[in-house]
Structure formats: structure tokens, C-alpha cells
Amino acid sequence: MINTKYTCGAFLLSLGLLTGCGEKFLDEKPADQITDANFYQTQTDAIQAVTASYSELTKEGQYNAALWAMDIMADISTVGGGGGGDGIEYQQLENFSIPTTNFVATRLWQGSYIGLGRCNIVLQKVPLITNIDPAIQKRCLGEAQFLRAKFYFDLVRAFGDVPLLLTPPASVSDANIARSPAADVYKQIEQDLLAAITNLPTSYSGADLGRATKWAATGLLAKVYLTEGNKTGAAEQARAVINGSGKSMWANYGDNFKVENENGKESLFEIQYINGRNQYDRNSVGFAGNEFFGPRGQGITPQNGYGFNVPEPDFVNGYEAGDTRKAVTIWAPGDTYPADPTNPGVRTQPKSLPGSPFGYDCKKWFVGKVNTNVWDSPLNIPVLRLAEMYLILAEAVGPTTEGLEAINKVRRRSFGLDYNTPSAAHDLTASSGNFTDAVIRERKYELAFEFDRWFDLKRLNGTANGLLPVMTAQTNYLRTLGIQRGTPTANNLVLPIPQSERDANPNLSQNPGY
Template identity: 75%
Template sequence: MTISKYTCGALLLTLGLLTGCGEKFLEEAPTDQITDVNFYKTENDAIQAVTASYSELTKEGQYNLALWGMDIMADVSTTGGGGGSDGIEYTQLDDYNIPTTNTVANRLWSGCFIGLQRANLVLQKVPDIAAMNPAIKKRCLGEAQFLRAKYYFDLVRAYGDVPLFTTPPANAAAVNIPRTAAAEVYKQIEQDLTDAFGNLEPSYSGADLGRATKWAAAGLLAKVYLTEGNKPDAAKWALEVIKNSGKSLWANYGDNFKVENENGKESLFEVQYVSGRNGYDRNNVGFSGNEFFAPRGSGTTPAGGGYGFNIPEPDFVAGYEAGDTRKAVTIWVPGDAYPAESSVPAQLGQAPGSPFGYNCKKWFVGKVNTNIWDSPLNIPVLRLADVYLILAEAVGPTGGPDGGLEAINKVRRRAFGLPIDAPSARDLTASTPNFTDAVLRERLYELAFEFDRWFDLKRTGRLVSRMAQQSAYLRTLGIQRGVPTDRNLVLPIPQSELDANPGLTQNDGY
């Protein structure tokens, strides 16, 4: 795999400021010698610029901090950690007592805008590079369109109306624009993904493995349409992926989360991570969840002993059906053997930071080197199973090979270790009550800790009622947890952004 793995592309080009690094990671080029005047001259410049937009995915503004909160704000997990002020930014999300200075809200906003402005620079500058293979140029433009759409999709779902930039700001003053209506932002996302579908290749190999493909664009477009409530177009694009991408489900659910299977048969798009270069830095190229999510006080595997964040909620754990193989892949439970040096405590309540003894297991790879925040395991942004569930929700409990029943049942059969394409006793049927709820439940357990649940509950109008239900359950266990109101359907606009841009307005209730 490439992008983050073989090229650092440490390129920051915003408002004419560029900071670069060489093809191999952290070989920094002098910043006073590279500007947007003498850059964007060669094919390699274009590729580096695209890589710079990809690089934000690996950092705190995306998958190395901010997006972890999407499960904490939902019914999957709670903060964990060492208690007190440890992880206060997540506790604020957990309790729906979110100040405008919340770190997660701030990081998500800034990370998305850095990434999309880098994509804007590619779309502005790369068409004028003459000495460039036309096929590579087309790919670079498609990647930038895909990435801009991805970042804006996160922004509009998290904050509602947001400033819409389709070209880089010409100067500092041009940054200070007002928020654009969410509907218009979605139109731009749809256009970008449609254009990306036409520009991107169906697959890559060798050094280019891991780049966005046309099937990544199609799958994300299906998800966008479903989020907007446009089920016919969601179904159309989901079927495009299912029928034509050549992708298929792994026979075993856990195979999705192994280093040796990265960018594999079920993957449509992943964040590319590599170990050995991070140290104590979540804005680099290794995934820190290996350390942060591992059971707290678990010994010397991984190197820091585990911090115990994002711990599974007890009702979420109890909701697994008997025989669901996803549970053992996703969660540490009391009595589980912990690799090498230690084990998860055998009794409930004995795991520090986790009063019920549960921890997230999905991203655990153990000790990979002496740097503790440093896992090579990629994070899937979009998998084929997600697309099957998008189709099921979009078309409902319809029959036939392209129907919603077969789509959801493929996912369910795999979850119970059954042949994916053969009818089974675990199948849902046309008489299954509340089919949409059944699909959402399947998404909960299929995509747990893949940072989608808050978005799912919001788009289906279930967030407030579901979290109130969970809060009532937790009170029976002696746990107090805040309950969201309608204002919590969006995050606050960061106070630092309001201070810098007088054209911005705050979301209601903050």
C-alpha cells in the first residue's frame, strides 16, 4: 500500500504556504525553497499534492482522534480512560454537555478543512501541468474530487451548514465566508463523487494500492444519497458496486481487521497506516487506537499497557445474538486471554477504567515496536458489507438476488459463520417486523467501532429516543449519563472559528 505508507507527502499548501517532505517519510525539504509558484510543475508534484490531502485522514482531525467520538456520542461506547479529567473531551460528548471549545469538535472541523483545501489546490493547479501523463492527471483529479467529497460529507453531517469552498481562498480575507446551506453542500458532494467515479480507475496494484477507486466513489455516493433520504439513488449506486466492482465478502468477519488483508477483497477504501514512525504523535502515519483502546493496565502489550478508551457500553454488549462471531472480534470480555504478557481481568469490574470489564478489541494488534501509539492496521472507511446494508435499507424487505433481504442476509450469514450465499435459519424474511430497525441493528454490530453509529442514529431520527433509552438503562446500573436533545443533532461550531470569521454563526443551543 502507498500514499501514507510509502510516501509522507508532508505537504501543506494553504493560502500559498507550502511545507513539504520528500518521497520517503520525514525527509523535509526546505520550506523557503518550495512555493505554489515553483511547485505544480511536474507529475510528481501533482502526486505529492494529492498525497497531502490523503494525509489528513491519518491524523487527529479524522481517524486518530476526532471520529472516535462518533461511537461515544452514540450507544456503542463510553469514554473510559483513567477517569476524572482523563479524556474530558470525550466525556463532554458522552454527556452531551459540549462546549464550543471541545477538542474533538475543533479537530474534526480543522482536519476536514485542511484536507479539502489541499484537494481544492489539486483541482485548481494540476490541470495546468503540461508535462504529465494524461491518465495520471485524470486520476489525481478524481482522487481530489473523492477526498473533497469525503471531508465535506463528514463536515455537513457533523455541523450542518458549513462554508463551501470549491477553489482555494486567494487570500486570508477570502477564508472568512459564511456558512452554506447543507442542501447545497450535498449537491457539491454528489457532483464530486459522480465526477470522481468517471475519473478514477477500478483498481490499483503495487505502489498505488490503497488509492481511491471508482468503486470507493460509487459506494460513498450510495451512502450520501441514503443520508439525504434519496433511497432510489442510494440503491442504484449500491447495486453498481455490488454487481460490478468485483468485491466480495470475506468468509470470516475478522479477516477484515488483519494487517495481512489490508486493501483486500471486501475493502472499498481504507485509511492507510504504517507503524514505526509515530512515537507520541497522533498526527503522523501510525494508528494510535492500538494503544488507546487496549484494556487499561493490561501489562506491556502494547508497549504503553493500554489506555482503555472507547469502552463498550454494557447494553451494546448484551445485544449480541448468541453465536454472532463478530462479538469475539470486536470486544474484549472478562476472561479473554490477552496475548503474551497478561490477560483481561476474569471478573466484571476488575478492568481499570472499564467498570463492566469490556474493551474494544477490533483494532488491537499488540506490541509492534517500542513506539506505543503506532499500529500498522488500516481503518476501513467503506466496506462491501456496508454497501449491502445500504442497499437493504434503501429497498426494504424485497426478494430476489438484488433485493434487500438477500443483501442483509449475506451479512448476517457471515456473522454467524454460515455460507454467505446459502439460505439459513438466521435469515430475515419479508415478514420480519420493523425491517428498517433490523437493518440499523445489523449496522450497529457489523460496523461497531468503525465510527458510523452517531451518523446512523441522526439520519434516521432515532438519536434522541435511543440515547434516552440507553440512559434510563444505565441509571438502573447506577451510571448517570447525559441525554441529547434536538440541538445535539449537530456539533458546535468551534469558538476559535467564530472568533476568526465574523461571517460564521453558531448552531442553535450552543
């Protein structure tokens, strides 16, 4: 796991806390504090600065709040929670009635720009450091390139055109630039990832485990190409990961989501979390999902569970019989809770809970009472897994021999079978029906609650698997169950540009309909 002890110091550096001063006695470099004048001098400084670039991934602007909405705005889950105004920021997204002050959209924008801003500092300063191992210097640049691409990939998918900042702004006016066309942003993402692939090592060990590798950059590039519709490029990059990374899938799907298997054999890149810091904070180093997604009021998480991100009934019912992913992903009525010495006796998931009238909750990120703390789970979030590379390859090449074998590996594992051994019962064939539909469905269940479904629906818009037809049908279905949610329009293919950002930057235009 990435060593986090340097994050705080590097965070201060990334804020650019430097101002000019005309007083001569202030021209001397301060020796008792960190500034640009005495930092970015050594290899340790470079590593600290890169570590700070990772840290925003763990916070509200990314995997500790904002990206949870990618399933809520899709056909995976509803808000849940305690009802009323609980989770109003997610209710606004679920109902596609999103004000420009929405907390989730604002934090996603802000967190992403903080993160990529730190990457820009690394890319500007680290090449100038002379007291550094050239291999470490090269690696630091590759990590910053990978992370900048990751932040921009989230931004462009969520907001469309966004400002393209590639160097630290020297002044406020330098930062207040207009939005660049999405095509230009994607071009930069590709350039960063291609550079990262050449700069990054293939693996790490010890305290560096969890840093971005060549294979993380290659896998992300495959996903970027697929999003852009470049199926040839997507297939090439996914194939490179499958054949060259040395990665393999776990025999059991659930092994991807165990603390003891973090950064394991199927993982290409994960968000690194630790616990034990006594924190009620989604902007720190522990993952909040254990508590926020835990069954509400059931006492199986430290603070009784908040019950957000509730699986929708048709999603749950859509699992094929025998699919082992269901028990890993879903708490369903009658499921037995872990034994609890403080609450003896066998306890099971109720048929109905606050915020979940059908008795379902998200189980994938459950770790139980890991300690007495809230919002402080140690479970990492996989961002890229080998299984997704197989699904990208399958979607990119279609129902060829290669494509069928790729999707069937994922399917076999889901039924508890050896994924390299053909299965007459579960393998798809060229005559199995619409292959694209099958791949998209497999993504839905393989990657459920990994915060990607809305992005999938967006990139598929214009097809039967796109956001507008899928969510219109979903809204109508939920209303038959007495669950009210809004129907998206074409404007909801992107989020609103946060009003606070437009107030600060008069050159930012707003997306249509907001």
C-alpha cells in the same frame, strides 16, 4: 499502500506559503525551496500534492481522535479511560454538554478544512500541468474530488450548514465566508463524487494500493444518497458496487481487521497506517487506537493500555448467540490474552477494570505489542466495505427479495456460515418483523467501532431509531447501572461551530443552543 514519503513536502505546499514582495531581487524563483513558483510542474508534483490531501485522514481531525466520538455519543460505548478528567473532551460529548471550545469538534472542523483545502489546490493546479500523463492527471483530479466529498460529508453531518469553499482563497477575506445551507453542501458532494466516478480507475497495484477507486466513490455516493433519504439513488449505487466492483466478503468477519488483509477483497476504501516511526503522536502515520482502546493497565499493548471507548453492557448483551462478530469486536471478562514471553502464564480479561466496571473493552483495533512504540499501530481503518453496501441496498429497497438476500448475506457471515447459502436458522423473511429496525440493528453490530453510529442515529432522527429516542432510553438505562451520562436535546443533532473558528471568521454563525 499509498507511498507516504512525499507527504511532508506536499504538506508545505498545501499551506499556500506564498506572499507578494515589491523588492525586485526577490522576484526570482527560488531554486532551493518548494514554492508555487517551482512546484505543480510535473507528474510527480501532482502525485505529491494528492498524497498530501490523503494525509489529514490519518490525524486527530479524522480517524486518530475526532471520529472516535461517533460511537461514544451513541449507544455503542462510553468514554472509559482513567476516570476524573481523563478524556474530558469525550466526556463533554458523551454528556451532551459540549462547549464551543471542545477539542474534538474543533479538530474535526480544522482537519476537514485542511484536507479539503489541499483538494482545492489540486483541482486548481493539476489541470494546468502539461508535463503529465493524461491518465494520471485525470486520476489525480478524481482522487481530489473523492476526498473533498469525504471531508465535506463529515462536516455537513457533524455541523449542518458549513462554509462551501471550492477554490483556494486568495486572501483572508475570501476565506471568511458564511455557512452555506446543508442542501447546497450535499449537492456539491454529489457533484464531486459523480465526477470522481468517471475520473478514477477501478483498481490499483503496488505502491498505489489504497488510493481511492471508482468503486470507493460509488460506495460513498450510495452512503450519501442514503443519508439524504434518496433510497432509489442509494440502491442504484450500492447495486453498482456489488455487481461491478469484483469485490467479495471475507468468509470470516474478523479478516477485515487484520494487517495482512489490508486493502483486501472486501475493502472499498481504507485509512492507510504504518508503524515503526517511534511516534507518540496522533498527527502522524500510525494509528493510536491499539493503545488508546487497549484494556487499561493490562500490559498487552506497548504502554499498558489506556482503556478508552468502552463497550456499553447492553450493546455487548445485544449480540445474538453464535454471532462471531462479538469475539472480534469485544474484550469480555475471561477472554484469554495473547501469549507474552515477557509475562509468562495464561492471562485473561478481568471482570472489572479502571474505566470499565463491567470488564469490557474494544478489541476490533487490537494488534498487541507490534513494537515498543506508543500510538503507532499499522492497522488500517476500513471506511467503506462491501458488507455495508449490502446493508445500504437492504435499507433502500426494503423487505423485497433483493433486500432480504442483501441483509441475509451479512447475517450468514456473522454466524460463520457461507454467506451465499440460505440458512433457515438465521435468515430473515418477509414475516420476520420490522425490516427497517432489523437493518439498522445489523448496521450497529456489523459496523461497531468503525465510527459511524452517531451519524446513523442522526440521519434516522424522527423515527424510533433516531438519536433522541435511542439516546434518551440509553441514558436512562445506564443510570440504572450507576453510569451517569447526559440526555441529548434537538440541539445535539449537530456539534457547535468551534469558537476559535468564529473568532477568526466573523461571518460564521453558531448552531442553536451553543
